[in-house]
Amino acid sequence: MRYVAGLALGAMLATAAQAEETVVWWDFLAGGDGVRMKQMISEFNESHAGEVAIDATTLEWGVPFYSKVQTSVAVGEAPDVMTYHASRIPLAVKQGLLSEITAEDWEAMGLSEGDFAPSIWESVQGSDGKTYGVPLDTHPIVLYYNKDVLGEAGLLTEDGRPMGMDSREGFTETLTKLKEAGVKFPLGSVTADGNFMFRTIYSLMGQQDGELMTDGEFLVGDNAAKLENALAVLQEWTNEGLQSTYTDYPATVALFTSGEAAMMINGVWEVPTMTDLHAEGKLFEWGAVELPVIFDHPATYSDSHVFAIPAGSAEDPAKRAAVLEVIGSILKGSLFWATAGHIPAYQPVTETDEYKQMEPNATYSPLTANMIYDPKTPLAGVAGPIFDVMSTYFVPTLNGEMEPSEAVEEITYELNDM
Amino acid sequence: MIRNSRKESLIAYALIAPFVAIYGLIFIYPTIDMFILSFQDAPLIGSGDWVGSDNYTRLGRDRRFGTAAWNTAYFVALSVLPGTLVALGIALGVSRLSGRLQALVLALFFLPYILPVSVVFRLWDWTLNFQFGIAMHLFDWVGIDRVPIFKVTAWFMPAVAFVTIWWTCGFSILLFLAGLRAIPQEIYEAAALDNTSRWRTFRRITWPLLWPVTALVLTIQLILQLKIFDQVYLFSQGGRPNDNLVMVYYIFQRAFVNDHGGRAAAIAVVLFFVVIIVSVLNFQLMRFAERRQ
Numbered sequence: 082m083r084y085v086a087g088l089a090l091g092a093m094l095a096t097a098a099q100a101e102e103t104v105v106w107w108d109f110l111a112g113g114d115g116v117r118m119k120q121m122i123s124e125f126n127e128s129h130a131g132e133v134a135i136d137a138t139t140l141e142w143g144v145p146f147y148s149k150v151q152t153s154v155a156v157g158e159a160p161d162v163m164t165y166h167a168s169r170i171p172l173a174v175k176q177g178l179l180s181e182i183t184a185e186d187w188e189a190m191g192l193s194e195g196d197f198a199p200s201i202w203e204s205v206q207g208s209d210g211k212t213y214g215v216p217l218d219t220h221p222i223v224l225y226y227n228k229d230v231l232g233e234a235g236l237l238t239e240d241g242r243p244m245g246m247d248s249r250e251g252f253t254e255t256l257t258k259l260k261e262a263g264v265k266f267p268l269g270s271v272t273a274d275g276n277f278m279f280r281t282i283y284s285l286m287g288q289q290d291g292e293l294m295t296d297g298e299f300l301v302g303d304n305a306a307k308l309e310n311a312l313a314v315l316q317e318w319t320n321e322g323l324q325s326t327y328t329d330y331p332a333t334v335a336l337f338t339s340g341e342a343a344m345m346i347n348g349v350w351e352v353p354t355m356t357d358l359h360a361e362g363k364l365f366e367w368g369a370v371e372l373p374v375i376f377d378h379p380a381t382y383s384d385s386h387v388f389a390i391p392a393g394s395a396e397d398p399a400k401r402a403a404v405l406e407v408i409g410s411i412l413k414g415s416l417f418w419a420t421a422g423h424i425p426a427y428q429p430v431t432e433t434d435e436y437k438q439m440e441p442n443a444t445y446s447p448l449t450a451n452m453i454y455d456p457k458t459p460l461a462g463v464a465g466p467i468f469d470v471m472s473t474y475f476v477p478t479l480n481g482e483m484e485p486s487e488a489v490e491e492i493t494y495e496l497n498d499m
Numbered sequence: 500m501i502r503n504s505r506k507e508s509l510i511a512y513a514l515i516a517p518f519v520a521i522y523g524l525i526f527i528y529p530t531i532d533m534f535i536l537s538f539q540d541a542p543l544i545g546s547g548d549w550v551g552s553d554n555y556t557r558l559g560r561d562r563r564f565g566t567a568a569w570n571t572a573y574f575v576a577l578s579v580l581p582g583t584l585v586a587l588g589i590a591l592g593v594s595r596l597s598g599r600l601q602a603l604v605l606a607l608f609f610l611p612y613i614l615p616v617s618v619v620f621r622l623w624d625w626t627l628n629f630q631f632g633i634a635m636h637l638f639d640w641v642g643i644d645r646v647p648i649f650k651v652t653a654w655f656m657p658a659v660a661f662v663t664i665w666w667t668c669g670f671s672i673l674l675f676l677a678g679l680r681a682i683p684q685e686i687y688e689a690a691a692l693d694n695t696s697r698w699r700t701f702r703r704i705t706w707p708l709l710w711p712v713t714a715l716v717l718t719i720q721l722i723l724q725l726k727i728f729d730q731v732y733l734f735s736q737g738g739r740p741n742d743n744l745v746m747v748y749y750i751f752q753r754a755f756v757n758d759h760g761g762r763a764a765a766i767a768v769v770l771f772f773v774v775i776i777v778s779v780l781n782f783q784l785m786r787f788a789e790r791r792q
Contacts, residue, residue, distance in 0.1 A: 148543075148755045155544040176542065176758065273629075273650045274737045325630070327647035329737035332630040466757050473741035476650070495562075499757075 102403035104395075106135050107150070108164040109142040110386075113353025114421035121417060125410055133403045143464040150391065154178050159391035162404050165214055167204035167385035168455040169462035174207040180390040181211045189402065190215070190409035192427070201426050204454055205387055214387030215408050216426035218418060221383035221452055222280045223445045224373065225337060225355065226344045228366035234262040242370055242444075243344065249314060252373040256323040259343050268324040269342030270315070271333045272479045275472025276464065278315075280382045281346050282475065284372055285311035287380030287453040293467070294456035299496035305489050312478050312485035314375055319481050326480045338364060346372065352422025352441060369441040371448035383452040384463060385426060388412075424449060460499060470495045530771075537764035543754050547761055554765035563741065564766065567749035570656060574727055574745060577660035579720045586668040586716065590675030591705075605672070612669035619666050620733040624649070627658070649734045652742045659730050666730075667723075671716045678712030679705070714785035721781055725774050746770045 110118045122135050138160075140146045147169065153159040154177075165173065173179050182205075187193055194202055197216055205214035224243070231237050236244045236255050245251030259267035271277040283293065291307030293299060300308060318324045325336055334351060336342040338358060349369070358364035372381050388408045395404045411418075415425040416435060419442055425431055437443060455461040462468070474491050477483035537554055541547030558564045593605050611619070626634050629647040638645050648654045682705065690700050706713075728747035735743040744752070746766065754763035 144756055151543055151755075151758075172758070176544075273647070273739070275739065327629050327650040329650075331737070332628065336630060464756065469741070469752075469756055473739065476739040477742075480647075480650075482651075 101131055102133050102400055104133060104135050104162060104400075104403050104407050105160040106137040106162050106407070107146075107160040108137065108139055109146040110164065111139055111142060112350055113357060114350045114418075114423065115139055117353060117418065117421040121411055121414060124414075125407065129406070129410075133406055135407060147464065150178060151176065154391050154393065157393060159394045161395045161400060162388055162390055162407060164217070165387050165389040166463050167201070167214065167216065167387050169465060170205060170213050170387070170389075171208065171457050172459040172462055172465060173389070174209065174213060175459040178392055179207075179213040180392045180394065180396075181213060182215060182390070186401075186405055187212075189405045190412070192409060192412065196428050197426050198428065198449070200452065200454065201385055204385055204457075208457075214389045215412065217386045217388060217412060217415065218423035218426050219383050219385045219449070219452065220349050220423045221381045221445075221448055222284065222346055222348050223369045223371060223381075223448070224344060224346055225351070225367060225369050227337070227340060227342075228368055230259070230262075230264060230340065230343045230365070232366075234259055234264075241368060243373075246370065246373040248373075249375045252375060253318070253321075253323070256318065256344075257321070260321075260323060264343045266323075266325040266336055266342040267344065268318060269328065269333045269336040269345035270318075270324040270479070271328060271330050271347075272319065272325060273327045273329040273332075273476060275475035275479075276468050277330055278475045278479060279468050279471055280348070281372075282308070282311045282315070282471075283455075284380055284382040284453070285314065285375055287382065288374060288376035288378060290377070292456075294458060294461075297458075300489070300493045305493055308492070309485045309489045310376070312475075312488055315479050316481060316485055319479060340365060349422035349424070349442075349445070353420065356420070369445050371445050371451070379448065379451040380453050381448050381451055383454060386423070387426075466499055467496065470499070533764045533767055533771075536761055537768045539761045539764075541761035541764070542758050543760045543763075545760075550761070554762050555769075557762065558765065558769065563744055563749060563752075566742070567744040567746050567766075570731075570743060571725060571727065571745045573656050574660055574731075575721065575724045577657060578663050578724045578727075579717065581660070582664040582668055582720055582724075583671060583713065583716050585664055586671030587675055587709075587713070589668065590672045590679060591701075593672065594676060594679045605676070608672055609669035611666045614666065616666075616729040616733065619662065620730070623662050624734075650738050652739070655735070655743050659734055662734075663724070663727075663730055671720070674712055674716050675709070678709045682708045710789055714782075714789070717785070718778060718781055722774060722778055725770070725777065746773075 106122070108115070108118060119137070122137050126134055140149060150159065150163065165179075170179070192215065198219075201216045201219055205212055205216055207213050224246075226243050228237065228241060231243055236258055238244055243255055245253075245255040256267040270281075286293070286304070286307050289307040289310060291304045291311075292301070293304070295301040295304070315324075319326055325333065325342060328336065333342070333345060333347065334354065337345040337347075338354070352369065355364060355367050355369075359367065371379060388411075390404060395401045412425075412427045413430075415427050416430050416433065419425050419430070419436055419439055422442070424442065424446060425436070430436055431446075455467075458467075460466045471492055473495075474483065474488040478485055478488040536546070538549060538551060539547040540550045540553070589608055593601060593608070596604055614622075624632070626632050627648045629635065629645060629650060635645045646654060648658045686704055686708075687700065690704060695703075726747055727745050728751070731743055731745050731748055732740075732751075740748070740752075747770070750763045750766045750770070753759045753766060
């Protein structure tokens, strides 16, 4: 009898093992946010033991990731689910890389359009009227600052924010005073990497209501002048010695965390870096706020991480159900994702009191009202063609090798020549 | 024994067949495909519409192609001849040593060659990084202004050429050493008996007898450096890749960043012919030089 029972148990376990669906997952989250995503994945795997198991791989961000997606889809070796940038959805749709997220899929995940802000929902719609992604978050850039250094220089307001955040003159004055106080680099700026600077410069254009692309043409009318204004401000800071020159991304973060740069414009994805260093007692008091208003009104460039299913992947119903379960669960548990600095796209999470009290997110969250996105074109997107063209001329301009007007001329020519 | 020549040639064909088949599959076929692709308006994956020679005529007014062609030529000029001369100099020095000391010195010069390019990049970035590089602290100490070596175009190619020579000259040194050892000692002894000066010995004996090796090293270097990619890609990461474009990098960028498979193929075809023409010219020049000697 015991033998039979043992056999039966064995058989049950075997079927359970067979029924476990493995979901192959690719992401490009390699920073502090990647650590948090790995924790979310292992928690998912624990709570779904025997049913669904995520087999996750982190690949290199940018061109390497997106090239691999393209080639893997072509040969039918794509993952079941992957992270994607909303800004790259138009290109992906043109290339036929993504599988539609159908109405039934949304129902299965227990999610709907109403759970997302309209601008974010819009960013995952293809030009063919179909939906191609499930938004996970939105990740703008913010201004990080060293409270200790700014406090010592008397540049903090009563509520602990940097002074002069409302005008070009005000902010430049804050930078100048920091310089006078002996700070080596008042602003740590990724001046060696034009790809990164696209985010800052596009934000500054947005602050003047500038448009990059109007009816398929680039920098039409006074938009070119607005780009020039944005470049001129940044070049002025370089010429006055107010920001770090020829600094690449890792060096910028290192300049800030080592205290050599008092402030830094960077993505919210660096929040976990700061939080973790601070928790270990290796970082000064710090804060993160919305970008200063250099021109007419606040505006911040933002992109969204979304979940997408590659074309031809997860077509088997059981597999599809497992994939949808993964996406749905991660989204509903995205309060933890907010500790990675990102603003969760799933609004029921951002409406909780817990989220509203989370720092530094709560300090910069108001910027969600002022977010601007990439133009919707296959040429846009992180590490895409527009990024690439503009970045070429940003680096010489930001380091004082090229006049802003010349850069704008070259950019306009090259963009329209694509 | 009567040899069955028909049988022998059958066996010969059977023996080379696997190689020919694989060569055809992974080299000849893709090469033909690349030619066809270069006349199409193709994305990265799949074929596109036939556009005639558009992809080629476009290159004429494509500024990035100009940059890439110029930078590649510049890099070849900076690395091939200097690299060969450096290797020759080191080989001449090493050949004067003997025994364990020679092995040790040779190993030291050869060591960088076994490093993967990623490690080479890390080493030199660690040394020359504008904010945190060791050399920059040295500059500060001596009182020289820091130079953002890999971030300004004036310094980029010379620096990459320098790193490349440091990295790869070990192999050329080995070739030169082998060439030097193949020169019979008797000739040197005879020269010594005649009281020939060191420079004359080098000019009249070493140099001409070493010429075939020199020609080989030059040709290998030339083909290798025309195809430069890794170092330029790594060192311009997070910097200004478009100002430092070289041909292979531009092919990569057209295909993978801009999704233009057809245009990328056209550039690849151009590079293909450049490599062939330059190598043939180089080879003929070498032969001409050899005959004159």
